[in-house]
Amino acid sequence: MSASERRGAARTSIVWESLQGILGSDSDVLDIGGGTGGFAVRVAELGHRVRVIDPSPDALAALSRRAQEGDVADRVTGQQGDISTLLEAVGPESVDVVLCHGVLEVVDDPASALATLAQVLRPGGTLSVLANQRHAAVVARAIAGHFGQAREILDGAAVGRSGHRFTSDEITGLLDGAGLRVTSIHGIRVFADLVPGSLLDLEPGATQALLDLERAVATRSEYLPLATQVHVLATR
Template sequence: MAEEQRIRRSGIDSSIRTAAVWQVVAASTRRQQEELGRALRVLDLGGGSGGFAVPLAKAGHDVLVVEPSPDALASLSRRAGEAGVSERVHGRQGDSGTLTDLVEEPVDLVCCHGVLEYVDDPGATIGALRDVLAPRGVVSLLVAQRLAAVLSRALAGQFDAARTALVSADGRWGEDDPLPRRFDVEQIHERLVTSGLTPVSTQGVRVFTDLVPSASLDSEADRASLLALEQAVAERSAAAFLGRLGAGLHVLAVRAD
């Protein structure tokens, strides 16, 4: 619980779980804003209580959060109010199947983080995201990655579960696995291209974080060192092979037409 409270107190750019993704998203939004000469229209599908939506709104962008949970939307409203960005954050109850009804004009950026693992049809969801994007619009996609589950199960001595995660079609390690599916880089790239989106940036995130014992993160200095290591892996193409072991896979893709 104490560790969870420390994570919540951390900013999006300094939390071990979000910093690498935010760094890429923030840089992309700055480039888009320079090209368009205006703030962005953003859709955050499954954005929950606004972990990304509120910082994007604080940067001046207009954010629509489409989220199935009314409790999460209530938390989003409170969070946006506390941050002073209520006028730029708009919560709507729905999911990928209702986007065409909820998105009134094409958006410049879609955040879809931790959603594809749970939807009935990931390909259809990616297609729905593409349909609401403006030309040259960007999708930020974050999904759970298969090899991280293989490694974590093996290190825990659960070798049969590790093998199951490696060879199963959905990347699950067994019936008790809490995630409905995990992905490989090639699977995500293929789905994006099939939907008319071109991957332009791919990184593995949380390569070490989920494997480090909590006892090794007793101090702020320890957490800062781990964050620096994670960012070093994310920023260096020479370490791309390590990215395949990350608990998360973060991909930016662009709609070309």
């Protein structure tokens, strides 16, 4: 496994472990903006049915290939669209789990988007939100010498193609407004983005040690502002 693959594992493992804890034995899952199926195919491999809604035909083509390679093409469906057309494609109260990863950053109205996602959840269903976190972005831009960008992010402005960023309180407030109950909050990539990739090659066991460290701080509130992303689970 390359350094980039090991770093990727450290970045996604905690999210994946959280998802495994809320998936039932036979769930209907919607992955909005699921792209090429990084999560969708893994969920399907556990025996669940997954529908991916994404605006990119190229991403959906890659999703189809990945599902075939993983021998789960019968459990993964891709459809072009986005949140604005979601209710036309997916009926209300029709899915058990919704994955909304990297989507709130790019929609015009995050509150409206979450309200729409809440409608497609069955009672007792779970929404998984993964979103870029503002505090860490401010620090990262400042360290890189981009002080103007750091100030814009600090003030809540969208920067270029990266879109919105949120604090954990803002995300939980939006979820409350959508009628959803927050059940867990995890800080994601507290250290993974700061560790040089070369270190993971040079130090034996460094990747596992990094992952263990990420797990140790993921639920500690004092480290949450340092996390590149926030992962929140909420139920209807």
